[in-house]
């Protein structure tokens with residue numbers, strides 16, 4: 001157990017709240033202060049582009065019950081911004097308060113939406129989506145016949161396009177690549193998502209870039225390389241940037257977020273990072289990866305809490321994420337930055353399949369679409385690093401678990 005007496009966590013969202021839980025579970029008995037700028041207690045973001053955005057769900061998906069913080073003696077401070085980390089004094093600064101001392105500090109400041117900087121980008125009616133406030137503001141404007149232009153067909157843009165369409169909006173989805181999600185999934189699987197959107201009546205404009213927003217006070221159109229599109233509102237979903245401002249001002253090394261080791265420690269004594277902001281050395285991949293997904297914040301945050309409490313931690317979980325668009329649900333396990341083969345098991349047309357991304361005959365990642373209870377087996381196949389029989393892998397009649405070398 002560590003001799004730390006005080007843990008301060010900056011960022012009261014999924015990774016931060018789970019870190020507080022992890023520290024307590026590892027037996028940490030000192031003070032834990034969990035500081036976040038949002039007014040709500042920690043909540044989960046996935047519903048913000050899905051059922052919460054569509055108004056089908058009133059309550060947020062809370063990370064913990066309200067009573068948890070009191071029961072676990074976690075000093076949760078919402079609506080509170082940390083303005084600086086002082087490494088030598090081992091404090092964090094909060095405007096209008098005394099400096100807050102720490103023995104262990106966790107940076108769990110997450111990401112913020114990447115901003116678009118083109119003419120007209122400061123017009124009213126241009127939305128970004130990260131917080132519950134963003135989701136409520138956008139959701140309140142979706143409805144029958146509202147003309148929505150979504151810029152960017154990554155996960156958030158694609159999900160927002162689906163939700164807006166489900167709310168009866170006329171949706172145009174503009175993407176510079178040929179198909180949605182092309183850089184993550186490749187063209188063949190991206191086409192599946194393109195076709196789903198087209199069938200649902202979204203006007204998908206692949207290979208198209210946005211050049212300007214037009215309008216007087218509020219946006220009324222989007223100039224693109226494929227012409228001008230009328231718009232009542234615009235949603236920009238062009239990726240997210242890790243919130244590294246505090247780390248940078250504190251003189252921490254930055255490299256695609258905040259680099260940490262397998263125990264979630266930064267190079268600075270006593271300072272840790274987890275969740276979307278952390279670029280972790282991952283023992284399985286023998287490389288750094290930074291993952292902007294729910295399961296990573298959930299599990300890595302918990303692990304960081306345990307590590308701060310003095311437990312021996314090697315975080316080596318495979319990345320996992322999920323997405324829902326219309327009736328198409330998927331889960332993705334693993335990490336395929338590059339691949340030389342994609343194997344499909346099942347039917348892309350029926351939207352019931354598993355896609356595997358392989359390199360040198362080894363599965364790097366797998367994605368099950370409308371097929372459930374297989375992600376654990378896919379994870380085991382990836383972890384085993386075995387070379388699989390491709391015929392058997394592509395054959396839905398062959399039990400996936402039987403492919404594992406015992």
Ligand SMILES: Cc1cc2nc3c(=O)[nH]c(=O)nc-3n(C[C@H](O)[C@H](O)[C@H](O)COP(=O)(O)OP(=O)(O)OC[C@H]3O[C@@H](n4cnc5c(N)ncnc54)[C@H](O)[C@@H]3O)c2cc1C
Nearest residue numbers: 011013014015037045046082110275276292293294297321
């Ligand atoms: C709309 C949306 C939908 C998503 N859907 C999915 C999905 O379907 N599946 C999936 O796997 N992932 C999804 N994600 C991603 C997932 O939500 C994130 O990976 C996860 O929230 C990361 O958690 P985090 O705690 O690291 O960071 P965040 O959730 O970004 O939280 C960081 C917190 O730190 C606070 N903060 C930052 N700086 C300071 C400061 N100086 N002082 C005080 N507080 C500060 C922020 O206000 C924020 O509350 C989605 C994300 C969004 C935005």
